Amino acid sequence: MASKVAALLFLGLICFHVATAQIVMDCCLSVSEKRLIPKNIVSYKLQVAGSGCDISATVFLNKKGMKLCVVPPEGNQWVQNLIRTLEKRRQSAN
Structure with a gap:
């Protein structure tokens, strides 16, 4: 019985690792220093190197x-x- 439980836990752990490895990150691969026109920008997010992406960047939409x-x-x-x-x-706006 204990070996079945251990096998199930091991199988669950393998499935978890496979599922998390399949997550696709939308990362910037390079950055520009070109200044943007504020009236054309609606939002932003910060990309931090080491949090699934290779480089740090500011991503404007x-x-x-x-x-x-x-x-x-x-x-x-x-x-x-x-x-x-x-x-x-x-x-x-709020």
């Missing part, structure tokens, strides 16, 4: 639904300003 990968906000004032603008827009 424009009105057409395109994801634009730019440099991380650390040390890039224009990215910080754009994030601040988006946060103000979000607060005023």
Whole structure:
């Protein structure tokens, strides 16, 4: 009986690892330093290296639904300003 339980637990563990290995991450593979026009940007997210992606980036989403990968906000004032603008827009919409 104990061996059946152990075999079931082992099988469950294998299934879990296979399932988690199948998760596809949508990561930026490179970044641009090109400045974006704030009126065309609707949202953003931060991509952190080591959290499923190889590089850190700021991912902006424009009105057409395109994801634009730019440099991380650390040390890039224009990215910080754009994030601040988006946060103000979000607060005023609520």
